[in-house]
Amino acid sequence: MLGRRIRVRGQVQGVGFRPFVWELARRHGVTGTVLNDAEGVLVEAAGEGLAAFEAALAAEAPPLARVDAVEGTDADLPPCGDFTIAASGAAGAETRVTPDAATCADCAAEIRDPSARRFGYPFTNCTNCGPRLTILRALPYDRARTTMAPFEMCAACRAEYEDPADRRFHAQPIACPACGPQAWCEADGARLNADPIATAARWLRAGRIVAIKGLGGFHLACDATNPAALALLRERKRRPAKPFALMAPLETVARHAVLDDTARARLTEPAAPIVLLPKAAPLPEGVAPGQGRLGWMLPYTPLHHLLLDAARRPLVMTSGNLSGEPQAIGDDEAREKLSGFADGFLMHDREIARRLDDGVEIAAPPMVLRRARGRVPGTLELPPGLPHAQVAAFGGQLKSAICLTKAGQAMLSHHLGDLDDPLTLEEFLRADADLAELLGHAPEAVAVDLHPEFRATRHGHARADALGVPVFEVQHHHAHMAAALGEAGWRGATAVGLVLDGLGLGPDGTVWGGEVLVGGYAGVARAAHLTPAPLVGGDRAQADPWRNAVVRLDAAGHGALAERLFGHLPLAPLRAAAMAGVNAPLSSSAGRLYDAVAACLGLCPERQSFEGEAAMALQTLSERGGDARPYPFGLGPEIDPAPMFDALARDLAAGAPPETIAARFEAGLAKAFASAARAACDAAGTDTVALSGGCFQNVSLLARVTARLDGLRLCPPGEVPANDGGLAFGQALVALARMESG
């Protein structure tokens, strides 16, 4: 019998693809088989409607599927009178796992339907939604290898699981109140018998703080409308100002945030990230002091849906950890670490196999700031033509993430965190081993940052030594640039990279961070950079904005202004250390220039209570300032901020509003770097500019730069973070390009 053998590649396993094909075949009057194998899904089909059937495979794929390719060939097939799903054996096992997905609309409706058997059940899911990576212990992905293994399916669930027409066909975490996981509340170390959702909601409404076991870890929750609860949580977490994330149903978000279609779409994606949205109806300041945007996410598990229904107010949902540490995932670990923060616990008995934070994203322009739950282990396509080698890249120090390449794809891991924290370092090492196993990854090369003292760099060298494979050291901002180019699929000869960043070690031994680079994946040259200034106190300069203000003001001849603004601080030793070069390396960091200007405007000048606080406060002002006349910068291979400080000093003296000063600074910075990038494009004969580095998380700066580079082909950050969370992806691309060029 003549038919077609059709190979479907992409994210097609564990997402209800086979029952979809089965249903599609019935609809088109097609006979044959469908099965999972190591390469994806294989369909053999014959019959009248074959052409329409084949076309619909990609076009009508289920919500969680991502079809990368449908490759059909004519084939002589054994005759058969039906369409069947081939039994799952070793060859038919699911070899890839998809990201965790937020509760789908059907399941959300089902738990609110008093006549449904899963009414009020917090662990409801189906093939279109539910936990995946967070419950996976090992591949292949089937129930026995997940933390659902201890729960034996009841007859009713089993029937759904085995029925191709049911949306729970082969949904591995399928569960119901009769057979699945249970929730309960704990207080003062004792398990309570009361209804867990109602109890937790009552606690929250009473202003208590509740630790909630979720999907990829524990949250600490409180009533976001209750200033006293917010103050209590801030006090207990010793977190004076860092914004809290919020969770609420879409209607509530729409009341408190400016919500357009793009933002709505991003919020309701299966990844259900935290989306930063401009404020509408106000919430207490304690949610996110001084911020123009709040981070919102929708409930993404049935437990969250039910809890929000019962609490009837937006909740703060911040990660359940000590500051800097990874969030707790084990029950006992959470009890030990969070009992000082939380008045009660909402627990459940489905174990969390893998720790995944909530992702943080921006809707417009679409940008991932923290790649996390719902996005991993999703892959990114490599630009065409790069070798299909297996590279392990280990990223940066503070926002560490790992990237593994294989067969033309890159798996950029979730945000792992600050590697100076011993537990985070352990998590990083575990994630490396874990992801390698998950992907069957055997590195042929390792890529690391040029900075020898990044722990990730040291780990990379150790791994490479153990494996006997080469190490590629990649300059920090070259990696940022490559990440943006790679995401755009760029594969040309020469591009320009406009990298505005915190800092990274340069090959000249100084610390870079405000750079115009020219080159490609294999290598770059430095075309222009911010005039360097000393970082007095090394990493302390990152924490204390005034340090940067003083050295910049001094360099611009405004020492007297520095004394007026910061006279109460130890200026003399700071200046002396700068002069003597004691722990005061030179740096062209754009991020530190932001800090300097922020300090001049009195934005947390002495100490930031969290990374990026000063720059975010400056962004808030600059957005209010809107269109403003740019401050001048000295142009040339060195972009000198001294003239900018002249103008800023005049504006300060004249009592100009801080919004204006902030906007004029940012407009000036954008203008200066955009013109340097344009000049570099002209000189190199290219029209491609990659925009990357942590400063581009600031959408106001991104907009100002983008406007000035009109007519050029821009590669802005998107799914790959502009910050160091995207570094590993860029490092991997550079390594691949260097392997290619030998």
Add this chain to the structure above:
Amino acid sequence: LAHGGGGRAMRDLIDEIFVAAFRPDAMEDQARLTHAALAKPGARLAFTTDSFVVTPLEFPGGDIGTLAVCGTVNDLAAGGAEPLWLSASFIIEEGMPFATLRRIVASMVREAAAAGVRIATGDTKVVERGSADGLFITTSGVGVIRAGRDLRAERIREGDVALVNGVLADHGATILAARGDLMVSTDIASDCRPLNGVMEAVLAAAPNARAARDATRGGLASALNEMAETAGVSVELDEAALPIRAEVKGVCEILGLDPLDLANEGALVVFVPTDEAESALAAMRAVPGGEDACAVGRAVTRGPVPVTMRTAFGGARIVDMLVGEQLPRIC
């Protein structure tokens, strides 16, 4: 001072400054030594050497001479040896004032007496202006380790307690302040002192003490990293317990330095079994200047890094060994 090339002028210099100070018999080409302890069964000879360079040569609490004697004495003492004899070799830059040299030599004599060691041999060279920075001193030391004494980092076990004999980072902070160009003024003085006395007291009180180190260059951080690495354990420090003066913290704060990385010249870190910690501490505190002795951490199961610290807020951070010049890492 202008005495290059040996000869008559050099002879005069040595006569005038060194021989007079160290006694004539000290400056022969070779020292001939006899010591009863060496003849005892099981006793072992300890032998160490170190070179000393410091700017400025004199600072609150000491000078390069104090350092040269204490440094080598403390190396021997931390290894469990009774320090006995030192050699001292001087490289002197032309133009070095006699008065300074005399003061430095006097310091050496005083510290040697305090430590109960003899400076038994030595050498001097005068080099042209510009080929040295004032004065360099190299001392070597010989001591005797009594039979049955075995102090090695390999002996540290999980659960052992880490003790220090007093405040940390004073020396490093003093040198930074004494440079003058940093505009930090302090009342801090170097902790430079011989440690053989306190070491003997600890060993008497804690016969099963595992290992000790004088936490000099690279500070407590380096000493603990090395010890933990050798022992195959991790060390968990308790930030709240660390004896560091507020003033020292202030200097470190402004310069962005970690007090744990700053040099000490009189700080001993000793690992003892839990049940001997109290008596060892009491012994440390009984030695003059040891009032601030305390337990700073303990050895735990080997983790991914050798040394971590519980911070005051209940978090933790990794305590690295200082490698060369520190470059900022935070992006």
